[in-house]
């Protein structure tokens with residue numbers, strides 16, 4: 163599945179890797195079908211933050227734990243806010259994790275974000291997990307997204323890169339706790355999703371081993 167030599171060094175941040183064009187067109191369509199099946203069981207919704215502000219992205223999860231945000235804050239939960247358990251992480255998604263990380267440990271959570279027209283994600287750290295020695299693996303599908311990456315401290319210098327459909331990002335090591343976000347998408351730049359928009363999935367180990 164992974165072409166050799168596809169690793170680029172778009173950003174010079176230790177532990178941050180981009181694998182361009184990791185997924186073929188056929189793979190991307192299969193992933194989208196898998197993710198739509200997850201969203202059938204565990205519907206996407208716009209979370210609100212602790213302050214009550216609605217996020218512009220819609221989210222759902224697969225796996226033992228799902229990431230949620232509500233007026234009580236951010237956390238992982240074993241159930242969707244509507245009460246159902248999260249569907250299992252699709253097998254082909256787990257194989258990519260295995261192939262790229264080589265880890266025996268499987269991720270607990272596959273967080274699925276959907277960026278419709280105008281959606282973005284502010285700079286943040288992924289730090290609700292219990293063990294930062296595991297990388298976060300992220301896959302982009304659909305429209306191009308302008309990804310911004312900073313350092314471990316808020317307010318530091320940032321670098322930006324466009325992520326395209328089929329690109330995979332690994333944030334491990336020093337990059338694991340780096341600030342990152344998505345400034346904007348190029349709506350309808352890809353034909354993968356007929357309705358337009360960008361899907362990003364992140365695979366996370368949540369519980370300490």
Ligand SMILES: O=C(O)CCC(=O)C(=O)O
Nearest residue numbers: 273275288309344362364
């Ligand atoms: O959409 C992306 O590329 C990043 C998503 C992200 O940072 C997150 O879900 O925590």
Ligand SMILES: [Fe+2]
Nearest residue numbers: 286287288342
């Ligand atoms: Fe993140």
